[in-house]
Ligand code: BES
C-alpha cells in the first residue's frame with residue numbers, strides 16, 4: 001500500500017473514493033463530513049432524512065458521482081457517538097473503509113484527516129487501521145483476496161505535512177507491519193511452523209532488521225539444565241529451539257534491560273493429558289506469545305529507542321508419545337525449584353519457567369511475558385480483553401497505560417499470596433496446575449514464581465490471539481493483539 005499526503009482542496013481530489021466519517025445524528029452533528037463541499041453535504045442531509053444514513057458505528061454509505069467532487073465515489077462511514085470518539089475508534093473506521101471499498105473493487109482511497117486529537121495521532125491511527133484491515137489470513141487459498149488489496153491511500157491534510165506528520169506515518173507503518181508479521185506467524189499451521197521453522201523466521205527477521213539472533217538446540221537446552229522446558233519437548237520428534245533476539249543500540253543505558261518472553265508452543269495436543277479433538281486444530285496458535293515478542297522486537301529494531309531489549313522464545317511442540325513426560329513426574333527447573341506435573345496440558349508455564357530464568361541469567365532486569373496460557377482467561381474476559389498480571393503495581397499500570405494509548409483492551413487481574421496454596425504440591429515445591437477455580441490467576445502466579453523479585457508483567461492472550469468472527473475493520477483469524485501495546489510501552493520507556 002502506497003501512502004501519501006495530499007493538501008489540495010477536497011473537491012479536486014481525483015481518487016477513486018473519498019472517505020469521510022459522520023457522527024450519529026444528522027450529518028450536521030459533525031465528523032470529517034464537515035469538510036465536504038456544500039453540494040455533498042446537502043445530499044447527505046437528504047439521505048439522513050430518508051433514513052439511509054444514521055452515523056451508527058461502521059455503517060457504510062457509498063455515493064457514486066458525488067456532487068461537487070472530482071472523486072468518483074464518496075464513502076461515508078458512521079462514526080458512532082461523538083462523545084465516544086477517539087483514536088481507537090478512528091483506527092477502526094479507517095479499517096472499515098478499507099475493507100468495504102476493496103471488496104467492491106476500489107483500490108485507491110483518500111481519507112480526510114481531521115481531529116479530535118493531534119494531527120500525528122490522527123495520521124497514526126488511520127495508517128494503522130488501513131494496514132491492519134488490508135490483511136487477510138488467506139495465504140493457503142488458491143484464489144487470494146490479496147489480489148483485491150488497496151494499492152494507495154492518500155491522507156488529505158488541511159496544510160502541507162510537517163516532519164511530525166511524516167514521522168507519524170512512518171511509525172504507524174512500522175507498527176502495523178510488525179503486527180501483521182505476528183499475525184502471519186500465528187496463522188501458519190503446525191506443519192509449516194515447527195520450532196525449527198519458527199527459529200528460521202526469527203533469524204530471517206533479525207537479519208533483515210539488523211538484530212542479533214541466537215538459536216539454541218536440544219543439546220544446549222539440556223546443558224543449561226532447562227528440565228521444565230525439556231519435559232514438554234521430550235515427547236516430540238521435532239527438536240525444541242530456544243530463540244534469543246537482541247536489540248542493544250550503542251549508547252543505550254545499561255539498565256533497564258527488558259526481557260520479552262513469549263510462549264512458543266507450535267502445537268499443543270495436551271500431551272499425555274490429551275485434549276479432546278474438537279477445536280484441537282486451534283492449538284497451532286499456541287506460539288502466539290512468541291510471535292508477539294518477535295513482532296515487537298521487529299518494530300523496535302526500526303523505531304530505534306535508546307533501550308536494551310532481549311526477546312526469548314522457548315519453542316517446542318507438546319506431544320504424547322512413548323518418550324513424553326507424564327502426570328506425576330517430578331522435574332527440577334533451571335531455577336532449582338522442583339515441579340510436580342499434574343497435567344501435561346499445563347505446559348506453557350513450564351517452558352516459561354525456564355525461559356524467565358534464562359532471561360534473568362542473560363541480564364534482563366524487567367520481565368514481560370506473553371502467552372496463550374489458560375482457557376480460564378477466555379472464560380473471564382472473552383476474546384476482547386487481554387488479562388494482565390504482575391508486580392510491582394507500577395509496572396502493571398505502565399502496561400495498562402500503554403494499552404490505552406495503543407487502543408488494545410487489557411485488564412488487570414489480581415496476584416495475591418493466598419492463591420499460592422492452590423498450586424502447592426505434596427511432594428515437590430510446586431504443582432503445575434492449581435485446579436479450575438481462578439485458573440488464569442494460578443497459571444500466571446506459577447509463572448511469576450520464576451520471575452521472583454524481578455519486576456514482571458504477564459499477558460494472557462489465550463482469548464485475544466484469534467478472532468472467530470470477521471469484523472468490519474478486521475479479518476477473521478490471527479489478531480496480533482499485544483504488539484502495539486508493548487511497542488508503545490517500550491518507546492515510552494526510552495523517553
Ligand atoms: N494452550 C492452552 C491454553 C489455551 C486454550 C490457549 C484455548 C488458547 C485457547 C494451555 O496450554 C492449556 O492447555 N491450558 C490448560 C491448563 C490447565 C490444564 C491447568 C487450560 O487452560 O485448560
Ligand code: MN
Pocket residue numbers: 268270344345346347348
Ligand atoms: Mn496446554
Ligand code: ZN
Pocket residue numbers: 265268286345347348372373
Ligand atoms: Zn498451551
